Amino acid sequence: MKLHDQAQNLGIRVGTIQVIAFVLLAILGVRLYFLQIVKGEYYSDKAENQRVRLIPIPAPRGAIFDRNGKLLVDSRPTYNVTLSNEQIKKIDISDRIEDYAGGLKVDRQYLVERLNLIRKQPGFELMVLKENATIQDITWVEAHAEEYPELRIELRPQRFYPLGKTLAHTLGYVGEISAKQLEKPETIEKGFRPGDIIGKGGLEQYYDEFLRGKPGFRKVIVDSRGRVQSELEIVQPQAGQDLVSTIDLDLQLAAEEQLANSSTKRGTIVATDPNNGEILVMASAPSFDPNAFVMRSTTPEGRKEISEYQTNEERPLLNRAIQGRYHPGSTWKIPESIGALQQGAITAANSNVACGGGITIGNKFTRCMGSHGSPPLSYAITKSCDGYYYRLALKMKIEGLIEMIEEFEFDKRSGVDLPNEKISQTPKSWMPSVVKREGKWSDIRTVYASIGQDTVVVTPISLLRAVSIVGVQGKMFVPHLLKEFKSIGAVGKEGDLSYVPAKSSFGFNRPDPKIVEMTPEQNKIVLDGMWGVVNGGGTGAGIKINGFDIAGKTGTAQNSSLNSGGAQDHSWFVSFAPAYKPEIAVLALIENSGFGGRHAAPAVKAVYNAYLLKNHSDLLDGQQIAKK
């Protein structure tokens, strides 16, 4: 056909169509250039990000042992039911809560909370829905694999506390890192991710960094449904280091037995080695089962148990040894005596102060339990003469008491290797507010403070630390629980990017003890007084052990806060033995049980007996073994 013969510019019209076709193809070419050349790398990264996944391999957490190698905490493999975040990004699973709750026997409310959490925190890759999955749970998940591809079964090491409530406060427990913790900059810096397990309370928290180890990972390729297609790389985890603690489990059990059998079943017993600060016993009652937080936190019963721990008025989660604060009562007289000697209020040669059966301040008479004449210091300690200390404190003045408080570091934490230790409260901390309220610091407050009442509340650990210096020439050590972290081998080949070097063994980084200066003479009269408490017809005479002289001090602390209902006094006994070459120092506090010599002292004796049974069984011949 001869197009040019035709009318209507047919040739131009055909050409127009051809041009339009080429323009359309050119548009495609330009768009291709933009996607592949300009943004090629961007899309390449996007493609890689959606197909490459790092699946963490949790590191086995280090075990915890007592000083003799007895197992206190371990991990064991358990099956968990997990929820894959990748899967549920594409669907709304709110309507599956009922199915999950029924199929897995998990608390419905808990599931709602978990789903809200995973929506808020996109960092979750896998969220644990149920720990300790049973055969039934696993079967249920497998049977519903088509229906609920977001559910998986994972084998993970789980913390296990074989001793249950024993030593619970000291050990702590582990749990999923909280959203609040994840927001802290230092947590982000350490690379924590949602779902990570960390220590909460006790040694688990304090030494989390070393116990935790370094997780490994599998670098895998997944398809669009998140199913693993192949493995690119595997980096093995480095297990956490095993912790050997200073705890002596046998003594611990003996102490806990005493608390359990006490009249109120509330209190604390702490034992240390006064020669180095190692903590042999740290018992606090009532206690809790850490397994509840680890194994049962997803079940309705477990959640009830945890909530009961948190709301119980007896506060079972409180570690009374380091978080409880009590009036020390007469046990306070030991550091006070040393302070008075140091400051020259009395001297070793002339330590007599009048008792007077009490003292009159203004028009109020505060009495002593007896009438002791004008006794020397050691006698005042042995008989716990209040009148002596009323006058001694007035002589030292409140400034002298505060100087003593500073000398014995009652204004600081003891430095024990546990989290959340409380600081004692003393006239030093109270003075500003008292003076502000009352215009001045009155003498009666000084008198009350002299016998560990009113403005004096101390943590048991700080009191034991202060008193136990008497047997070791004034050396005040930092109490601690870490004996040794065991070494752990390297992971991977040296030079590799993923190489994790070995970690060597290390012990507690023990600072030099603070020296409380005393002359041998000064030291001796305080020591003699404490010896007399048990061995010289003093307030603790009932717990005397032949051949193993205990030096101690009783305390009976009134507590006005609970006094309204006629609550009993707190019963104290703080001691060490043998008196003149101590190997062990023991403190007991039984809440609201009454007189120190009658309740706390026998509890302390039981710990000594357990100690003797292990270390000096010859001394028990005849009396103790026969009893058993």
Add this chain to the structure above:
Amino acid sequence: MVAVFEKRNLRDFDWLTAILAVSIVFFGVWQIYNAQPTENYWSKQINGFFIALVALAVISMIDYRRVIDAAPVFYIFGLVLLALVLVPGLGVKVNGQTAWLKIPIIGQFQPSEFVKIPTILMLAKYFGARKASSLRLKEILIGGLILAAPVGLIMLEPDAGQAMTYFPILAVILFLSAVKVRYIVLTIAAGLILMPLAYHVGVQTGKIKNYQQERINVILDPENADPKGYGYHTVQSMITVGKGGVSGIKGDTETSQAKLKFLPEPHTDFIFAVTAENTGFIGCISLLLAYALLLSRLVAGARQAPDRAGMLVIMAIAGGMTFQIFMNVGMVLGFLPVIGVPLPLMSAGLSAVLSTFIAIGFVISVKMRRFVN
């Protein structure tokens, strides 16, 4: 007679057009293999190619003028096929569309792909016979009716994508039948006003479904579209194309988007994305150039066509093909909405390859007879 016939065939046969089409099909087979290496789509495509090649050879030997004379018969037959699809029991439903017809012995095929050819022939017959003067409104309306019958039946399937590929056929034929320039301007202006209006009304009345809206929204803003929902296809397609870069992953499909199932329909509607991932910018541009060359050959053939009807057949085929390439690749490149239109000669599927080869057969038939006047 027969001897003369064959001698001319060999001399005038448009080898270049045929070879271009065959090359694109084989390039496509390679990409189908890359898309689904573990499936047999690629070998099926080769089988389909041989059937299509025979069809091309046969059609090119037949005098197209005879066929155009018989266009109404083919046209009616085509409409019957489209109607049969809608008969329950005969039509096969795939992905919510009843676009397939299952016939014993012949097997399963998609009539909407083939009916394009009788529709083109019918339009060419009608508009090719008229005198060279400006189109009258009545003629435009008749053209519209010829198109409306198959398009209406296809919309009932419903297959909006296939239906859309029919419109450029009419547009090209009307344009080349001397429709007045003012009508064209008027149509474009009306389209610009009515399209957004129709969309708005469609959304308000619920005629345009949610998923269709989302498919459009994702084009406007792919980065913020819901990557799980209907935007998923577009987002993944763009990632796949972009990932190819300059030279592609060269057949290393272990971690390809198709293998890991991120890319949907990789061997059919999204075959161009697979091409982009495997052969990169170089491969894609080569393919687009091959299409451009093929289209040029068609247009050149149209210019040499012995009569108006032959010219219209070729240009309608070229126009339809261009439109389909643009719709499909535009969708893959993420600037046109996801509509199920196969990429001519590339996408896996016997119906599509066969119908395209039949169309090219016609083109060759027309060209071969360019000196006979």
